[in-house]
Amino acid sequence: MSEYILEIKNLTKEFPGVRALEDVSLKVKKGEIHSLCGENGAGKSTLMSCISGVYPKGDYQGKVFFKGRETAYHSVKDSEREGLAIIHQELALSPYLSIYENIFLGHMETSFGIINWNKYIKESKKYLNTVGLHEPPETIVSKLGVGKQQLVEIARALSKKTELLILDEPTSSLNDDESEKLLDLILEFKRQGITSVMISHKLNEVLKVADTVTILRDGRSISTYDVKADNLTEEKIIKDMVGRDLTHRFPERKSSPTETVMEVKNWTVYHPDYHDIKVVDDVSFYLRKGEILAFCGPMGAGRTELMMSIFGRSYGFRSEGELRINGKTCTFNSARVAINSGLGYISEDRKGLGLVLIQDVKTNITHASLGKLSRLGIMNSQKEIKEAERYRKELNIRTPSVNQLVRNLSGGNQQKVVVSKSLLANPDIFIVDEPTRGIDVGAKTEIYGILNNMIAAGKSVIMVSSELPEALGMADRIYVMNEGKIKGVLGKEEATQEKIMHLALVG
Numbered sequence: 001m002s003e004y005i006l007e008i009k010n011l012t013k014e015f016p017g018v019r020a021l022e023d024v025s026l027k028v029k030k031g032e033i034h035s036l037c038g039e040n041g042a043g044k045s046t047l048m049s050c051i052s053g054v055y056p057k058g059d060y061q062g063k064v065f066f067k068g069r070e071t072a073y074h075s076v077k078d079s080e081r082e083g084l085a086i087i088h089q090e091l092a093l094s095p096y097l098s099i100y101e102n103i104f105l106g107h108m109e110t111s112f113g114i115i116n117w118n119k120y121i122k123e124s125k126k127y128l129n130t131v132g133l134h135e136p137p138e139t140i141v142s143k144l145g146v147g148k149q150q151l152v153e154i155a156r157a158l159s160k161k162t163e164l165l166i167l168d169e170p171t172s173s174l175n176d177d178e179s180e181k182l183l184d185l186i187l188e189f190k191r192q193g194i195t196s197v198m199i200s201h202k203l204n205e206v207l208k209v210a211d212t213v214t215i216l217r218d219g220r221s222i223s224t225y226d227v228k229a230d231n232l233t234e235e236k237i238i239k240d241m242v243g244r245d246l247t248h249r250f251p252e253r254k255s256s257p258t259e260t261v262m263e264v265k266n267w268t269v270y271h272p273d274y275h276d277i278k279v280v281d282d283v284s285f286y287l288r289k290g291e292i293l294a295f296c297g298p299m300g301a302g303r304t305e306l307m308m309s310i311f312g313r314s315y316g317f318r319s320e321g322e323l324r325i326n327g328k329t330c331t332f333n334s335a336r337v338a339i340n341s342g343l344g345y346i347s348e349d350r351k352g353l354g355l356v357l358i359q360d361v362k363t364n365i366t367h368a369s370l371g372k373l374s375r376l377g378i379m380n381s382q383k384e385i386k387e388a389e390r391y392r393k394e395l396n397i398r399t400p401s402v403n404q405l406v407r408n409l410s411g412g413n414q415q416k417v418v419v420s421k422s423l424l425a426n427p428d429i430f431i432v433d434e435p436t437r438g439i440d441v442g443a444k445t446e447i448y449g450i451l452n453n454m455i456a457a458g459k460s461v462i463m464v465s466s467e468l469p470e471a472l473g474m475a476d477r478i479y480v481m482n483e484g485k486i487k488g489v490l491g492k493e494e495a496t497q498e499k500i501m502h503l504a505l506v507g
């Protein structure tokens with residue numbers, strides 16, 4: 001048998017108006033970790049969808065060989081049966097089912113028509129342990145944060161006898177600590193003989209685990225490197241991704257914050273189901289005009305819950321505390337009121353809260369700014385298109401037109417639409433929760449530049465970020481949270497990764 005478990009030969013895939021992949025060839029060695037890199041919209045997810053049967057045979061041109069045999073999958077089920085599992089970029093769990101039901105959904109055995117639930121609950125614990133998720137298997141998935149849901153997906157893939165595991169940005173919603181655990185897990189799979197293909201925008205992670213790296217650009221495979229033999233560096237990958245050198249990942253900004261614009265005092269939020277648990281516990285902080293604040297901390301530290309409750313998303317059973325904006329006490333019982341008071345919010349959950357997938361790009365971008373773009377309740381559609389086009393250019397949103405449905409955009413380009421929408425609303429205080437999740441290195445720099453411009457115009461930004469380099473590169477002050485509490489705050493000059501981690505753990 002050949003040393004390659006997967007071979008793709010001259011694959012081309014078109015969507016109406018878009019050639020997503022053009023004549024791509026790729027070989028994956030048995031037992032290796034092969035990384036796929038490329039800008040948002042380069043075609044990475046589409047390529048994986050073609051080989052795993054999401055797009056059935058006939059939907060693309062070219063040939064795919066798995067374990068030496070040419071494949072002709074009609075659905076994902078076909079490829080799973082052969083030992084190929086794919087974990088998608090966008091979580092694909094059933095939100096109202098439990099963890100263990102999600103793990104075994106579609107491959108539970110019955111005995112005389114009866115499912116032995118206890119057996120599956122017990123077995124699911126084994127997989128949950130392997131991925132390091134310590135939640136009761138009966139927990140309903142929608143109660144878990146995005147990061148934990150990701151772990152359920154991986155547990156699900158493990159429960160099938162998988163020989164080739166495809167992970168589409170598996171760590172994009174995890175923080176450094178959890179990402180590291182996950183990468184260790186992938187390395188452990190490698191020791192057990194499982195081959196992995198990992199798509200990622202986190203190049204440091206790619207270099208850490210991958211044996212081979214292939215780079216896609218504009219739907220073509222540009223280069224393939226052996227990480228060790230070719231002495232591969234992040235700079236080299238970036239150069240092939242974007243076709244040029246990228247020097248400053250965090251653009252320079254002069255920082256001179258002035259008066260306090262927002263003050264939060266003794267803020268406490270109670271868990272939506274367990275009313276005596278505090279997810280945010282007596283938090284106080286302030287934000288100045290012309291300042292970027294970052295909130296760091298492990299998953300479940302309460303950062304998102306804090307921001308959501310401030311913004312009037314009414315997270316939790318109840319919240320208490322004082323919120324002052326420009327010296328005036330405020331209570332926002334809906335997001336609309338918060339927006340009208342000059343707040344903007346980018347949610348970490350772009351599908352749940354940020355976007356309407358079945359609408360087009362321009363409608364999504366202008367959604368939070370209807371007042372600005374309409375007169376007497378009638379939308380000025382020329383203005384709408386003009387504004388949408390402006391952001392399409394500025395953030396390089398890859399789409400054939402602003403009339404394209406958002407669900408047809410690549411993950412990173414969907415995120416750019418979310419960012420555009422909030423930018424257009426032009427808030428005075430901009431709360432961004434994982435704003436660059438799934439965004440490629442080049443586009444990240446564009447977004448940082450835009451945030452810097454906002455600051456220069458006298459606005460303020462609160463950034464929740466799991467990427468410490470991002471927090472360190474952008475923020476004037478960094479609040480470190482854990483277990484619902486603020487454990488400490490660091491100024492730009494004194495902050496380091498080690499200090500942040502130390503504060504989170506020890507306080």
Ligand SMILES: Nc1ncnc2c1ncn2[C@@H]1O[C@H](COP(=O)(O)OP(=O)(O)OP(=O)(O)O)[C@@H](O)[C@H]1O
Nearest residue numbers: 015020040041042043044045046408409410411412
């Ligand atoms: N269902 C679809 N209909 C139309 N166009 C699509 C569809 N799915 C993907 N595309 C287009 O194909 C191209 C490649 O998209 P793909 O999702 O593969 O990118 P990607 O490399 O995974 O990007 P990202 O890093 O943002 O996830 C993009 O231009 C995208 O807009």
Ligand SMILES: [Mg+2]
Nearest residue numbers: 045089410411
């Ligand atoms: Mg993708």
